[in-house]
Structures are given as C-alpha cells and as structure tokens.
Amino acid sequence: MEKMNCDIIKDLIPVYVDEVCSEATKICVEEHMKDCSECRRMLTLYKDNELTDTKLEQKSLDGLKKLKRRMKYQNVICCLLMGLLTVTGFCAFTNTVFLSQTAYLALFITFILMTLLIGMDYKDKKPPCMTEYATGAVSFLADVYITLMLFYFIRKVSNGVIPFGLDVTQCGPFMMWQFIIAFIIQFAFLIYHFICIVKKNKNCGWLLCLDITGISLAQQYASWLYHMDTPESFMIRFSRMAFLTIVIGLVGILASILISVPKKK
Numbered sequence: 001m002e003k004m005n006c007d008i009i010k011d012l013i014p015v016y017v018d019e020v021c022s023e024a025t026k027i028c029v030e031e032h033m034k035d036c037s038e039c040r041r042m043l044t045l046y047k048d049n050e051l052t053d054t055k056l057e058q059k060s061l062d063g064l065k066k067l068k069r070r071m072k073y074q075n076v077i078c079c080l081l082m083g084l085l086t087v088t089g090f091c092a093f094t095n096t097v098f099l100s101q102t103a104y105l106a107l108f109i110t111f112i113l114m115t116l117l118i119g120m121d122y123k124d125k126k127p128p129c130m131t132e133y134a135t136g137a138v139s140f141l142a143d144v145y146i147t148l149m150l151f152y153f154i155r156k157v158s159n160g161v162i163p164f165g166l167d168v169t170q171c172g173p174f175m176m177w178q179f180i181i182a183f184i185i186q187f188a189f190l191i192y193h194f195i196c197i198v199k200k201n202k203n204c205g206w207l208l209c210l211d212i213t214g215i216s217l218a219q220q221y222a223s224w225l226y227h228m229d230t231p232e233s234f235m236i237r238f239s240r241m242a243f244l245t246i247v248i249g250l251v252g253i254l255a256s257i258l259i260s261v262p263k264k265k
Helices: 002-017 023-035 037-049 053-094 101-118 130-158 168-198 205-226 231-259
Strands: none
Touching: 002 023, 002 037, 023 037, 053 101, 053 168, 053 205, 101 205, 101 231, 130 168, 130 205, 130 231, 168 205, 205 231
16 A cells, blocks of 8 residues: 555646645645655655656756856957957058058957857858858859959059050059958848848857958958068069968858757757
C-alpha cells in the first residue's frame, strides 16, 4: 500500500510543483513528503530539472536581456565604425591628413575586425534575401568599377593621353567624384546591412566586410590621387595596395562566412 501511495504521489508531483492541483491534493502531497524521503528526493529532482512556468518566464527574460546586451554592443561598435569611416573619408577626399600605406592597412584590418564583431552571434540567423544579395552585387561592381577606372586613367596618363576627352584640370576632380560616389553608395549599404543584422536577424556579416573593402579602396584611391608624383610610381603603389586590400577583404568575408556556419550539436 505504501508503494502504491508513492506511485500516486510521484504522478502528482508535476501538478504540485506547477501549482495547478487542488488544495486537497496539495495537502495530501505535503503530508506524504513528511514521512517519505524517496518522494522528497523526487520532488527536489523535479524542481531542479523541470522547466516550470516560473523558470520558463525567467529563461525568457534572461534571453531578452542577452539580446539587448548584444544589440547594445553591436550598436556601439557600429557607431564607432561609422564615425571612424566618416573621419577617414573626410581626410581622404579633402586631403586634410595624408595617411601612409601602413596606416591605411592597419585601419582597414581594424575595420574588418569590427565588422566581424558586429556580425557575430549567428544563432538562428536568417539567410539574406534577394535585396541583400542585390546590394552586395552593386557593392562588388562599384569596387570593380573604381579599380578599373583608376587603372585605365593612370595607363592613359602615363602614355601622354588625357582620357575621357577631358581637360587636364578636369581629370583629377572627375576621378575624385567617382570615388566619392562609390564611398557614399557603399556607406549606405553598410548601414542597411547593419540594420538587417540587428533588426531583421539576417546573416549579413560577410556583406559588411564587402562594404568595408569598397569603402577602404575608395578612400585609398582618393588619397593616392592627391599625392601622385609620376604615373609609373603611382601604378606600383596602386597595384600593391589594391592587391593587399582586396586580399584582406576576401579573408574577412571568408572568416565571416565560416563563423556563420551553424555548429553541429
């Protein structure tokens, strides 16, 4: 009879812990617990292991707090990143401060690391939609365009030809505007992709790296154009730095894609 009582009490433990039983059942369970160590042990185990309504609510609150903390640090990093890009862009396009090649590379690597931090925590992220892929394609084409445009421009100038039918005094401003437009477009894409990550829970971290690569290229091209001495020396610098920037950008994109792969449980 005692065994039967224990079996019944064990069946009643879940409703007792969740407080959805009658007062008579509650009194019955509590009276039995006073004399039965085995059932008390089962009650303790159930309280520790089962997700009661209170625990589920607490778990939900903890998850919400974690999400808010993640969004907070992402917002801080993104604001810092955009502030640095704005300052470096202003310096490059107005020739306020000239940064060396080493300084540009160090800044670019810092920007890539910041974008990786922004795009981390990919759990249950949604894949990009056609709009995100389209903006990524435009960002990539903008990089190709300004790189080929600058290459063509320098080759023509080194051969003593003024490209695009422009006057000598118009060449510099014409090229500068190409870089400024590319910078603005990719800066806008950077903001859009950041919103997709934080607000829409999209896996767009690799797109941030693509945007940063294009922005950095536009800044460097503009800065170099201001300080071009001879077309030949410029071509050497342009080829080396463009190659390094693109390689670092590709590494950042690859790293972002790799950390977004779900871990096998």
